[in-house]
Amino acid sequence: MYSETEANDLPRPPKDRRVEFLPDVTVFKPAGTPLRELDEEVLTVEELEAIRLKDLEGLQQEECARIMQISRPTFQRDLVSAREKIARALVEGRALRIEGGNYRVAMRKFKCRKCNHDFEVPFGTGKRGIEMTCPQCGDENVQRTDCKGHGFGNMPWGRRGRERDDG
Numbered sequence: 001m002y003s004e005t006e007a008n009d010l011p012r013p014p015k016d017r018r019v020e021f022l023p024d025v026t027v028f029k030p031a032g033t034p035l036r037e038l039d040e041e042v043l044t045v046e047e048l049e050a051i052r053l054k055d056l057e058g059l060q061q062e063e064c065a066r067i068m069q070i071s072r073p074t075f076q077r078d079l080v081s082a083r084e085k086i087a088r089a090l091v092e093g094r095a096l097r098i099e100g101g102n103y104r105v106a107m108r109k110f111k112c113r114k115c116n117h118d119f120e121v122p123f124g125t126g127k128r129g130i131e132m133t134c135p136q137c138g139d140e141n142v143q144r145t146d147c148k149g150h151g152f153g154n155m156p157w158g159r160r161g162r163e164r165d166d167g
């Protein structure tokens with residue numbers, strides 16, 4: 001038995017969604033009204049990811065759930081919630097803030113072609129695609145190794161990574 005105190009000291013969200021995208025822009029507001037006078041809808045990072053995968057990448061719910069490593073009903077709840085918040089912001093003229101949630105940032109995997117060092121960098125942090133250098137030898141000839149199969153084609157760093165892979 002673990003004490004409740006111990007459990008409380010280490011809070012852990014029950015279902016962390018895996019996300020591959022962290023937005024650069026996190027606040028949207030109607031033009032002409034100061035933010036402080038507006039009501040806000042707060043979209044979580046995983047809700048944005050649900051919208052991105054389903055509505056922008058056009059993937060099936062099953063695949064979205066697999067990518068985010070959650071059940072399909074959980075994915076559907078995130079998606080419905082995201083759409084509702086975005087709809088309310090548009091219809092009622094609210095600001096939209098993207099913030100918080102239960103998620104962990106997926107890792108991008110790379111291999112250095114010079115020294116064969118394998119390394120990982122979280123999405124949305126560090127250098128992007130073409131600017132990536134090997135943390136072990138500093139060489140710029142690194143290759144993305146986890147890019148197969150889904151979703152990356154529309155991402156700016158995905159495109160850059162592909163050009164690099166082709167060269």
Ligand SMILES: [Zn+2]
Nearest residue numbers: 112115134137
């Ligand atoms: Zn290297």
